[in-house]
Amino acid sequence: MVIPLKKIIMHKLRMRLKEPFATSFGVMQEKEFYIIEVVDSDGNKGYGETVAFSVPWYTEETVKSNRDIIVDCLIPILREHELYHPDEVFPLFEKLRGNNMAKAAVEGAIWDLYAKRKGISLATALGGEKTEIGVGISIGIQRTVGELISKIEQSLEEGYKRIKLKIKPGLDVEILREVRRHFPDTPIMADANSAYSLKDISLLKELDDLDLMMIEQPLQHYDIIDHAKLQNQLKTPICLDESIHSLYDVEKAIELGSSKVINIKIGRVGGLSESKRIHNYCKKQGIPVWCGGMLEAGIGRAHNIALSALANFILPGDTSGSSRYWEEDIIHPEVIAEKGIIKVPTSPGIGYEINEDALRKFRVERQEYQI
Ligand SMILES: O=C(O)CCC(=O)C1=CC=C[C@@H](O)[C@@H]1C(=O)O
Numbered sequence: 559m560v561i562p563l564k565k566i567i568m569h570k571l572r573m574r575l576k577e578p579f580a581t582s583f584g585v586m587q588e589k590e591f592y593i594i595e596v597v598d599s600d601g602n603k604g605y606g607e608t609v610a611f612s613v614p615w616y617t618e619e620t621v622k623s624n625r626d627i628i629v630d631c632l633i634p635i636l637r638e639h640e641l642y643h644p645d646e647v648f649p650l651f652e653k654l655r656g657n658n659m660a661k662a663a664v665e666g667a668i669w670d671l672y673a674k675r676k677g678i679s680l681a682t683a684l685g686g687e688k689t690e691i692g693v694g695i696s697i698g699i700q701r702t703v704g705e706l707i708s709k710i711e712q713s714l715e716e717g718y719k720r721i722k723l724k725i726k727p728g729l730d731v732e733i734l735r736e737v738r739r740h741f742p743d744t745p746i747m748a749d750a751n752s753a754y755s756l757k758d759i760s761l762l763k764e765l766d767d768l769d770l771m772m773i774e775q776p777l778q779h780y781d782i783i784d785h786a787k788l789q790n791q792l793k794t795p796i797c798l799d800e801s802i803h804s805l806y807d808v809e810k811a812i813e814l815g816s817s818k819v820i821n822i823k824i825g826r827v828g829g830l831s832e833s834k835r836i837h838n839y840c841k842k843q844g845i846p847v848w849c850g851g852m853l854e855a856g857i858g859r860a861h862n863i864a865l866s867a868l869a870n871f872i873l874p875g876d877t878s879g880s881s882r883y884w885e886e887d888i889i890h891p892e893v894i895a896e897k898g899i900i901k902v903p904t905s906p907g908i909g910y911e912i913n914e915d916a917l918r919k920f921r922v923e924r925q926e927y928q929i
């Protein structure tokens with residue numbers, strides 16, 4: 559049956575993180591993004607969230623580029639085509655290069671709407687069977703090792719299943735060694751956000767002695783060649799993040815041996831359909847995957863949770879609970895991680911309601927477009 563799309567409402571939100579989040583590329587304290595609401599002619603609503611940052615330091619997309627691409631390019635495509643299933647969205651949008659985060663936000667809203675129309679959860683619509691998912695936490699660069707140690711202690715008390723630490727040149731081996739001394743058995747991984755090159759091989763080999771679960775994206779943000787060379791010399795698995803924009807990239811990276819683990823971010827790969835394909839391919843290849851995060855608010859987190867219900871999301875993802883970043887989230891109930899476990903919602907669609915009061919409170923703009 560056709561999905562009778564009627565209109566799209568774009569809500570621009572501005573929310574303040576509880577505390578600054580520092581990575582090798584910069585510090586974030588405020589998040590701006592769009593909630594994409596698709597409405598059908600029966601009055602059902604589906605929601606998606608854009609995940610690009612205001613500044614193009616993670617990928618080239620930004621909050622503004624997301625908005626422009628959605629309004630100027632993606633909505634016009636939807637006006638011209640009838641949809642029967644959300645898997646049809648990706649091939650329509652694929653005619654346009656890049657802009658995966660813009661595409662994913664719209665596609666995600668259509669997936670939610672589709673699942674609601676069917677009366678099934680988004681996880682079920684995607685083929686996910688897990689009833690709960692294990693989650694880890696991503697900790698930004700701290701001012702002192704002492705502060706980092708107490709952040710880790712607190713996260714372990716909250717039950718998070720693995721600790722991801724951001725590193726950058728000058729704030730790496732020494733700190734991780736100290737952390738390892740304090741927490742000899744904790745599953746710890748490091749994320750460099752492309753801050754190193756093969757010239758740093760001796761330093762990267764020192765990281766190799768720290769029994770890390772994996773090292774995430776140590777080298778250049780589009781690279782898969784040097785990562786293969788590096789992986790050859792390390793026993794610690796490399797996990798690619800920034801270098802992966804599609805199933806094509808994953809196939810090449812696995813063929814070259816650049817990555818033994820894949821971080822799937824729905825926005826980075828252009829949506830849930832492509833995420834599913836990457837998941838299925840990695841499963842066949844025996845490559846474990848986990849779901850990355852983009853400091854999303856509740857709608858984005860809900861999509862990550864639904865995706866993580868697929869079988870090969872073996873490793874804990876970055877989908878920490880709402881209270882990790884927000885005083886108040888925009889969904890009801892908020893995402894709760896208890897002992898590092900989040901229950902996968904079973905009600906239709908993403909399984910969380912919009913907290914309309916919070917939405918209004920954080921909204922700085924609202925635009926409606928007819929389909
Ligand atoms: O959403 C989360 O909790 C994970 C945050 C996180 O680690 C990241 C978000 C966005 C860009 C990076 O800094 C980083 C990552 O690379 O995974």
Ligand SMILES: [Mg+2]
Pocket residue numbers: 749751774775799800
């Ligand atoms: Mg990363």
